[in-house]
Amino acid sequence: MEFDTDSTALVAVDMQNGFCHPDGSLYAPGSEEVVAPVARLVDRAREAGTQVVFTRDVHPPEQFEDAHYYDEFERWGEHVLEGSQEAELVEELSVHEDDHVVEKHTYDAFHETELDGWLTARGIDDLVICGTLANVCVLHTAGSAGLRDYRPVLVEDAVGCIEPGHREYALDHADFLFGEVVGLDEVSFA
Secondary structure, eight states: EOOTTEEEEEEEEBBBBHHSSSSSSSSSSHHHTTTTHHHHHHHHHHHHOOOEEEEEEEEEETTTOSSSSOOHHHHHOOOOOOTTTGGGBOOSOOTTTTTTEEESSSSTTTSSSSSHHHHHHHOOOOOEEEEEIIIIIIIHHHHHHEEEEEEEEEEEEOOOSHHHHHHHHHHHHHHTTOOOOOGGGGGGEE
């Protein structure tokens, strides 16, 4: 599947130490396993001149103090706190000057961020999505993209998970409702 570099962005979701590094508070081996495939996709996109977007899940320590119901710290414990090493991208994925980084405070990278406006201003229609976790931030970001009339294409072997069943569920759900699923070797940018 070939993507037009002028109208496509590669979106790498939450490839952070807190999820991908063994010392992370929400470490999942399945997230660490996709660091290399995500890095290959990023390199491939950059070589072709395709825009690269990294999302970072970042939580101010007081974010959920006044929460009525939605409290990620209650569900997951404190994680990727603002300013912490956990909140940083893994060292294998360095941010280049032309890349865009979106800091988000929930599962969906479009929720209360500048991502939609940033993509629209650049004429981006197609999003090649990779990262972690499959059934959490990847799924919610891809679903939100589809509802905003972007074409979300999830790269199945570059999506991390806690359990393989979570990845299978998320990819099947995305493919059924709002997006497409492809393999890493099927993706090219031109």
